[in-house]
Amino acid sequence: MDLMTIVQILDSALRLATPLLFACLAGLFSERSGIFDIGLEGKILASAFLSASVAAFSGSVWIGLLGGIAGSVFLALLHGVASITFRGNQLISGVAINFLASGFTVVIGENWFGLGGRTPQLEGAARFQEITLPFADALRGVPVLGPIYSDLISGHSILVYVGLLAVLGTWWLLFRTRFGLRLRAVGENPESVDTAGVSVIRLRYSAVLICGCLCGLAGTYLATGLAAGFVKEMSAGRGFIALAALIFAKWRPGYALMACLLFGLLEAIGNRYQNIDIGGFQVPVQFMQALPYILTVVILAGFVGKAIPPRAGGEPYVKER
């Protein structure tokens, strides 16, 4: 395997990791505030559909981005109303949201475009184009570092860089601001936050809203960056892989980046090689596809470093009278 192949695989891993990263950070905000979210998948799907549709109608990917975020935020609010206001079961609400998205995207998509649940192919300004970082072409000739800079680091759509910055932003917001401290507290012990005179409901709603926005970015990148339009069920389980990555990362932003890059790398390798030969033993491609889930179960089992979720996760908060 030469340098070029490695750079190509890593490049594709970074692309594939980006939607996972957005969704994983989205789940991180929600779960840190004590709201379980297994509806990431549905929110990604809804925003992928709406971003591609709006971009197709308007011809501008930026307006499409707004559409994608709006769709995802709508579902996030629905989750908020069900699980915060009406104190419903957060897991069941997540299941409902996933079905809602897989149903609506096709029913409405067929009505709008009549293409069997697809949107028209997006071109030009209706897609996020690849950005060439400064000096990328000039430095390509430099050995080793040249290809790494010009092919791996440069040449992605802007959302990839936004995703990497979002990791930093999430860390800063959660661990260096008052809002973040309260958000983490509300996921561990909402009574104490309430006693301190801070509204549990408002904090949880803001976490759910941030979650909606980030999922909107994940879906938008999927439909307008990674692909050129929406296809039925295009999220293909990414919301659940992101959930797996979140557990793998033990609900921490830095680890989330690592976990998403790892799962992106697994997908990139699986896409490139159908079967991998390790010392005469054939590793089937299905094993590579199942590996993120297997790793998550192993982590959850606590045999390799225990993953402990936020303590108040999944419990609706009832104010004492």
Added chain:
Amino acid sequence: MEKMPKWVDIALIPLINLFLALVVSGLVVLYIGEDPFEAISIMVNGAIGSTYGWGYTLYYATNFIFTGLAVAVSFQAKLFNIGGEGQAAIGGLGVALVCLAIPWPHWTMALPFAVIGGAVFGAAWAAIPAFLQATRGSHIVITTIMFNFIASAVMVYLLVNVLKKPGSMAPETARFPEGAFLPKAYDMASAVGLPFSRSAPLNVTFFVALLCCVLVYLLLWHTRLGYQIRAFGHSEPAARYAGISPVKITMITMLISGGLAGLMGINAVMGEAQRLVTDPVQGAGFVGIAVALMGRSHPLGVFLAGLLFGMLYQGGGELEFEIPAISREMILVIQALVILFTGALDNMIRMPVERLFLRMRKGSA
């Protein structure tokens, strides 16, 4: 004192929720530019207007009763088994292995072994998440979701590399031997001289599903184990104090739940397809969640809700056929709304209704 009469809790509130789900679905149909009343009459007619319709409705209902019972049993112990999809697929694998193992002379001999095969495989697939929940505290929802994906990878791997019929391109097993074919509704109806559609997939498994409803009812409300399961679901500390082992109850409940989901393979794999394909479940595992919620985790409720969802699936298929502007995914929208209103937004209706009954009681007292 009870806040409201029992019939409100088990009948009125689910019906209001169902009604709301249908109203929102009707608005979607209206948005598409079609007549919702026409749509619903096509659905009802397509589902129960002919023996063909009934044959499909009850076939789907059979699947949903199995997966619904699976979720309902786990709900009774306050465990949320979201892995019915994977357990049913692996259960189907178990059924297929039994059917292919020997040239069965007659279905009456094959069926009991297939039941064992499906139940054991389904239960085995639930065993690891159950064990991890019971002993390591890993959240069962997450582990069962992960096991759904692992199951689908296992199914594809086995069908592509191991079980595929030699010389065939499609990833499916050879057809089962004729002795493992279950009698269809047509065979049974013509035996007693009644006409029934020849092409409908409804088969003898329907009666197995009914039997399972009765057995689950007896288990939950007429045995010591059922009492322990429900006690554990109501209050874990109280159950623990009463000497009920949480590890044991979690394991047993999940094994029963997985086994019930696995039995779905009898209907879909042995009864209908008569061979194993990569995805024999087709989302029925998730429908089970809606069925269990709608049926309030009671076998009778699960039976009725399973019937309702059977009608929805068959009627929805006919709907796309009659009005092409409404795609088949409309079923998913209705299903999602039913889960949303009966499951997640239940308190939205329950709280005002409770208040109404309290006021009425005060007025009459």
